[in-house]
Amino acid sequence: MKIGIFGCGGTIGRLLVREVVATEGCELSGGTSRPGGPHIGIDVGEPAGLEPVGLAISDDPRAVMAASDVIIDFSLAPATAQHMLLAAETGIPVVLGTTGFDADDYAAIDRAAADAAIVEAPNTSANLNFLLMLIERIAGVLGDEYDAEVLSMSERRLPFAPSGTAMEVAKTVAAGRGANIDDVLEKVRDGVIGPRPPGTIGIAVVRGGRVSGGQRVIFAGDDEIVEVAYRSTDPAIYAKGAVTAAQWVVGKPPAKYSMRDVFGLA
Numbered sequence: 001m002k003i004g005i006f007g008c009g010g011t012i013g014r015l016l017v018r019e020v021v022a023t024e025g026c027e028l029s030g031g032t033s034r035p036g037g038p039h040i041g042i043d044v045g046e047p048a049g050l051e052p053v054g055l056a057i058s059d060d061p062r063a064v065m066a067a068s069d070v071i072i073d074f075s076l077a078p079a080t081a082q083h084m085l086l087a088a089e090t091g092i093p094v095v096l097g098t099t100g101f102d103a104d105d106y107a108a109i110d111r112a113a114a115d116a117a118i119v120e121a122p123n124t125s126a127n128l129n130f131l132l133m134l135i136e137r138i139a140g141v142l143g144d145e146y147d148a149e150v151l152s153m154s155e156r157r158l159p160f161a162p163s164g165t166a167m168e169v170a171k172t173v174a175a176g177r178g179a180n181i182d183d184v185l186e187k188v189r190d191g192v193i194g195p196r197p198p199g200t201i202g203i204a205v206v207r208g209g210r211v212s213g214g215q216r217v218i219f220a221g222d223d224e225i226v227e228v229a230y231r232s233t234d235p236a237i238y239a240k241g242a243v244t245a246a247q248w249v250v251g252k253p254p255a256k257y258s259m260r261d262v263f264g265l266a
């Protein structure tokens with residue numbers, strides 16, 4: 001299976017290159033990086049610390065797509081609309097690990113999913129996705145009487161908030177309660193805010209350090225508090241999960257899929 005990587009010179013992109021090369025049955029078909037950036041033209045193996053693989057990092061996502069059975073995209077959000085347009089044109093499936101989308105990006109993803117199989121994957125860890133399944137169930141059982149809060153920590157580099165994972169956790173709590181996240185999310189609290197409105201889902205964002213991060217979901221009731229916690233300690237797990245998703249999505253009909261679909265946890 002030929003796998004192309006968008007954002008192959010980045011932190012996760014480098015790990016993806018290593019993971020694809022190490023995975024039986026998978027072959028690197030190319031990689032892209034930011035047009036005009038320092039990685040364009042060098043060998044795809046170089047940022048990953050590998051021997052040359054004989055493919056130059058490209059600024060042409062269309063060419064990489066044409067050479068690939070599937071794309072894994074861990075670039076940056078501003079590139080997403082163009083990448084989704086190309087997926088729709090070519091029908092090549094994409095595992096979309098990039099996060100930090102705005103409403104236009106989400107619309108572009110939905111449009112592409114009419115013509116290509118897209119795995120929208122804000123967190124590719126198998127265990128995080130297993131916890132999402134449990135969180136949805138817990139949220140449904142406990143209901144609105146338990147105040148739901150997401151405490152989310154990410155490395156200091158992450159330039160937007162909340163993280164893609166924090167939003168996925170909050171959406172999952174809302175889904176478990178049968179609510180729409182846009183109606184119940186509280187992202188910022190400051191000053192005289194009054195009592196906590198019932199049914200809301202709060203996200204508190206912590207930033208620091210270099211290594212991935214963690215999520216804690218707190219369901220605070222009158223008499224007891226239920227917590228679910230997750231912490232990643234090695235970002236290589238994201239590359240592993242993304243390659244699993246790439247292997248899974250090839251041959252799937254056009255639609256938007258989730259990592260829970262990939263792991264059979266939906």
Ligand SMILES: NC(=O)c1ccc[n+]([C@@H]2O[C@H](COP(=O)([O-])OP(=O)(O)OC[C@H]3O[C@@H](n4cnc5c(N)ncnc54)[C@H](OP(=O)(O)O)[C@@H]3O)[C@@H](O)[C@H]2O)c1
Pocket residue numbers: 006007008009010011012013032033034035037038039074075076077078079096097098099100121122123124125164238
């Ligand atoms: N799904 C998950 O489980 C998961 C886990 C971790 C991170 N993420 C997300 O994945 C993305 C990448 O994270 P990261 O930590 O690897 O970030 P990073 O280190 O900043 O890497 C991003 C890479 O994308 C490249 N890039 C920028 N614009 C591009 C374009 N138009 N086409 C192709 N490549 C482009 C950058 O090139 P230059 O180096 O030349 O600037 C950079 O190498 C982020 O959105 C992050 O939030 C997702």
